Amino acid sequence: MVKNFLAALAAVFALSACAARLSTHPAIAGDLGAPVSTTQMLEALRQPGSIAFEQVIAADWTWSEDFATPGVEPPDWQDEPLEGQVYFYKLRHPTRGLILIDTGLPADTPRYLGAVVRNVFDIDNTLTTRLSTADALGREAPGAVLLTHLHWDHVLGARDLPREIPLYVGPGDGAMRHFLLRFIAPATRRALEGRGPLREWRFSADPDARTAGVIDVFGDGSIFAIHAPGHTPGSTAYIVNALDGVHLVTGDAVHSAAGWRGERVETITFDPDRPRAWETLAQLQALAAAIPGVIVHPGHQVLGKAR
Numbered sequence: 001m002v003k004n005f006l007a008a009l010a011a012v013f014a015l016s017a018c019a020a021r022l023s024t025h026p027a028i029a030g031d032l033g034a035p036v037s038t039t040q041m042l043e044a045l046r047q048p049g050s051i052a053f054e055q056v057i058a059a060d061w062t063w064s065e066d067f068a069t070p071g072v073e074p075p076d077w078q079d080e081p082l083e084g085q086v087y088f089y090k091l092r093h094p095t096r097g098l099i100l101i102d103t104g105l106p107a108d109t110p111r112y113l114g115a116v117v118r119n120v121f122d123i124d125n126t127l128t129t130r131l132s133t134a135d136a137l138g139r140e141a142p143g144a145v146l147l148t149h150l151h152w153d154h155v156l157g158a159r160d161l162p163r164e165i166p167l168y169v170g171p172g173d174g175a176m177r178h179f180l181l182r183f184i185a186p187a188t189r190r191a192l193e194g195r196g197p198l199r200e201w202r203f204s205a206d207p208d209a210r211t212a213g214v215i216d217v218f219g220d221g222s223i224f225a226i227h228a229p230g231h232t233p234g235s236t237a238y239i240v241n242a243l244d245g246v247h248l249v250t251g252d253a254v255h256s257a258a259g260w261r262g263e264r265v266e267t268i269t270f271d272p273d274r275p276r277a278w279e280t281l282a283q284l285q286a287l288a289a290a291i292p293g294v295i296v297h298p299g300h301q302v303l304g305k306a307r
């Protein structure tokens with residue numbers, strides 16, 4: 001018994017010694033936006049929208065996801081294939097010009113992933129690039145990129161963007177540690193290679209306690225960053241008041257349409273904080289319920305109008 005305990009302890013130490021950060025790229029406090037309350041944001045969203053919103057499908061991607069049946073205790077986790085896609089979003093602001101949410105992917109994505117990721121995800125057979133970021137943007141460079149988080153499938157398209165374009169991300173996203181990150185962190189490092197420091201959103205507590213913090217990105221009620229921790233510590237969702245209605249981009253706070261609808265409970269192996277991830281999802285769903293006609297975009301599937 002003692003021997004088994006010591007062996008288990010040794011294994012835990014060995015794994016924690018191997019824990020790696022998601023990113024060691026330098027980060028500074030972001031220079032955009034100011035905190036507002038969730039209620040102030042919801043009031044601003046009653047005004048007509050001004051942003052042209054476009055979802056770009058960067059790639060088709062099928063991978064194995066952990067799903068459980070809602071309400072079953074203990075949860076009946078099962079691996080199921082998720083028929084997903086990789087997206088980014090082009091936002092055209094009337095005075096700020098082109099702004100991106102996430103980056104899409106470069107045409108030569110597999111070469112940045114490393115052998116372990118390529119094999120574990122069987123990338124060469126499961127990921128099909130549809131439109132590289134370079135092809136999607138042509139010669140146009142965005143003024144800024146608003147990242148949902150630093151996983152490679154959201155940030156690798158930065159390879160196709162001029163290095164001086166600032167990248168905004170939630171606080172502490174790179175500081176996340178997990179032993180599995182040893183294998184995916186190199187792709188994030190290659191995505192950010194040669195760029196200046198990341199700019200971290202300066203969230204503060206929501207006075208209404210309805211979210212983990214909201215920032216009015218340009219101070220004009222057009223785009224809001226919402227702290228959505230759990231999948232990663234800095235995970236950020238975005239709300240865009242667009243010409244065709246209000247859009248909620250969740251990032252990987254939820255991956256799938258079924259996850260958003262509550263038909264499946266989802267997670268992935270290295271979600272560092274599952275209870276927080278589910279709390280965030282509940283907050284985003286309550287937020288969506290308060291925005292008539294909101295169009296919800298889960299991280300890797302299309303949902304369309306939720307209500």
Ligand SMILES: [Zn+2]
Pocket residue numbers: 149151231252
């Ligand atoms: Zn992710």
